[in-house]
Amino acid sequence: MTRFVLVAGARLGAWAWDEVAAELRAAGHEVHPLTLSGLAEKQGVPAGQRTHVQDIVEEVERLGPCDVVLVGHSYSGVPVGQAAERIGDRLARVVFVDADVPVDGASFLSGWPSDHVRQAIDANDGFWPVPKADAYAGQDLTDEQIDRIVAGSTPHPGATLTEPAVLERPLAELPATYVKCLLDGDELPPAAAEPLKSGNWELVTMDTGHWPMFSRPRELARILHASATGS
Template structure:
């Protein structure tokens, strides 16, 4: 097995005041820059008062890595928030795809403890919801609030695969069986319809160019979550209406199927899909994170 050396991803512009207004950086775009709806709020007029600034730890989902957050993190930082984007085992530059859910969780826990992060808002997207469930069990005293963005909230003893519609699960099992390293690679038509359904075809192809095979094992592992469901940590759920990654209704979907498992929670809604808006409307996504995370 290859050793996993975790990196701390920082936005490529060290001083966001000098970032071109109206744009944000994305590794998925030609030349790196994409137009963003609305002016990029990067000057001092848009920075929040110190008492309103938060610390965010953003945990990506499947078929993504820490660069998924580049645009959103830049917006939040420009407003005075501290933002950290850990990348977990089996993703990004890690060549080893033979990972478990426990290894994924350990990556994020180690990142948090190494940097001695405290009083932060822990955000999980999609599969990242299961990661923050397990992270919260290990470092509950460090977390200010948990935020699930169109994310899995598994019941005790469940796996992600248990929450997939039968047709989707069968397709994933076939893709897994056909791989040489126990991974699942999304075919473009599936990615386009389920993950980036509001994007233009050009945007969808550009984002798909950054997708890499996903380690399969963590998606099929059943998790012990008894400790999570005993935690008093405040929780929020962000639901985007056009997110088609899970079908809504008939016992599936993000909200209310997943969200209501949190017990008491704050609901924040938006109009977007599963992937696209982090690239094309990072200001909107950042605003939803702040609404979900603030007191």
């Protein structure tokens, strides 16, 4: 039995993991999907990058003295990666699902053409707004799945995207799996490509889009199971 803490990407809450969590529980694992501050049922809670890191650390502490596998999707790879190094011996593994990987001193918006995101945040009272359905086209999602994502999403606190990450040691030292979703492009983020050379990280690919918890939940659950158990 493995304890998983699952954290979805921008605009999403714990609900996004419903199908994956059900598969993992059926395999005998303990699963704790986490909603970050300012999102979903936690809307209205002020949040910056440090808040989201603390959300994850506090969830691990709440679970008691146990090993956990931290899973971060998309944006949440940034706070999950920082939390992973803070929980020390309680980390069994960290899994980045088509995720951004934190870089010390850099924000989620660093290193890619993100002026449009900053402008959207400025124009929407400090929040990154929910995109329209056509933003999810070509990602192996059914119309029903797209409708579910759009309906369940909430605007994302902009400060969590612009505040820099803080790392105390190289992420390459942590045991990690990077899951690359190929329909979202086959090029790895530079911050993930380098640690994959370390021998502590493994690479797994999925022939699906950026939201595999919706498009391929059973396959993603199998990958998470294998990353935790080595089977």
